[in-house]
Amino acid sequence: MSVDVDELHDGVVRRLAGAGRRHTSGRRPVVAALVSADGPATISELVDLDVQLAQSSVYRNLAVLEEVGAVTRVVAHDDRVRFELAEALTHHPHHHLICGNCGVVGDFELAADAESALRGALARIGRSTRFRMDLRRLDLLGTCAACP
Amino acid sequence: MSVDVDELHDGVVRRLAGAGRRHTSGRRPVVAALVSADGPATISELVDLDVQLAQSSVYRNLAVLEEVGAVTRVVAHDDRVRFELAEALTHHPHHHLICGNCGVVGDFELAADAESALRGALARIGRSTRFRMDLRRLDLLGTCAACP
DNA sequence: TTTACTGCAAAGGGTTTGCAACATG
DNA sequence: CATGTTGCAAACCCTTTGCAGTAAA
Numbered sequence: 001m002s003v004d005v006d007e008l009h010d011g012v013v014r015r016l017a018g019a020g021r022r023h024t025s026g027r028r029p030v031v032a033a034l035v036s037a038d039g040p041a042t043i044s045e046l047v048d049l050d051v052q053l054a055q056s057s058v059y060r061n062l063a064v065l066e067e068v069g070a071v072t073r074v075v076a077h078d079d080r081v082r083f084e085l086a087e088a089l090t091h092h093p094h095h096h097l098i099c100g101n102c103g104v105v106g107d108f109e110l111a112a113d114a115e116s117a118l119r120g121a122l123a124r125i126g127r128s129t130r131f132r133m134d135l136r137r138l139d140l141l142g143t144c145a146a147c148p
Numbered sequence: 149m150s151v152d153v154d155e156l157h158d159g160v161v162r163r164l165a166g167a168g169r170r171h172t173s174g175r176r177p178v179v180a181a182l183v184s185a186d187g188p189a190t191i192s193e194l195v196d197l198d199v200q201l202a203q204s205s206v207y208r209n210l211a212v213l214e215e216v217g218a219v220t221r222v223v224a225h226d227d228r229v230r231f232e233l234a235e236a237l238t239h240h241p242h243h244h245l246i247c248g249n250c251g252v253v254g255d256f257e258l259a260a261d262a263e264s265a266l267r268g269a270l271a272r273i274g275r276s277t278r279f280r281m282d283l284r285r286l287d288l289l290g291t292c293a294a295c296p
Numbered sequence: 297t298t299t300a301c302t303g304c305a306a307a308g309g310g311t312t313t314g315c316a317a318c319a320t321g
Numbered sequence: 322c323a324t325g326t327t328g329c330a331a332a333c334c335c336t337t338t339g340c341a342g343t344a345a346a
Contacts, residue, residue, distance in 0.1 A: 097279045131290040142279040
């Protein structure tokens with residue numbers, strides 16, 4: 001991921017501090033793992049990366065980091081929840097491609113014109129429904145290369 | 149839902165029979181509940197509709213109905229899984245609007261031109277990624293009318 | 297020094313499964 | 322009648338919570 005890691009780290013610290021939370025030895029590796037992950041990571045993946053960390057702490061830290069706006073919860077397949085760094089920190093707006101078979105999640109970006117066209121269409125949809133559309137999430141289901 | 153219920157029912161029976169499964173008293177009410185539901189229903193909603201049914205049977209029947217292509221699993225919020233009748237039976241292609249706050253799910257359709265434009269864009273995305281895009285699912289996250 | 301945070305283990309809650317009885321084709 | 326199906330209850334698995342000790346600011 002081509003992100004300035006230090007700047008990203010500062011962003012996390014700033015957000016934590018702003019909410020009266022601390023930047024601890026248990027949070028740091030979680031963020032680091034999310035930085036190096038090439039897509040939304042499951043909790044068990046994060047736990048496995050650092051056996052030192054207690055599962056419960058990872059759960060709690062992800063909750064805090066989400067609360068603070070540093071990470072985003074990604075709902076993909078039916079089983080596990082996944083997390084990724086918030087776009088506010090990565091400056092990499094993207095959407096998700098979900099494999100309907102195995103549940104793996106990938107990221108993709110839309111070209112600027114496609115993105116704005118889509119946003120326009122969605123805004124119209126939002127007006128005609130009982131939903132306020134903000135395109136906070138656009139997930140697509142397909143089949144990944146590894147699946148039949 | 150403006151669907152020919154008898155035809156739909158026949159479709160379910162046909163699919164079950166084709167897979168060597170039986171159309172039973174436990175499956176019928178599940179399908180009926182999905183027909184009357186105005187959107188993807190959670191399993192607990194389905195169980196509550198007919199207290200006669202054992203939870204485990206509802207789970208198993210939904211799995212069978214999905215296997216047979218009669219119902220579709222909808223992944224929405226982080227907690228509960230939802231199910232809806234397969235489009236092959238309802239002939240009502242649609243996408244989903246998910247409330248990012250409370251998790252409620254609504255359906256929506258795209259105008260034909262918007263739909264085909266979107267499909268074109270997605271086909272291009274699929275080619276540039278490791279995914280085979282088939283637009284089997286297009287879920288959008290917004291905020292429902294009932295949430296702040 | 298205050299109080300957020302951590303680890304451990306136990307509790308929760310939705311989903312799955314084993315098994316014996318039952319019902320469908 | 323052969324075998325798919327059902328109910329019940331126990332087993333599972335991921336996630337959450339209580340608590341006492343620890344460590345950030």
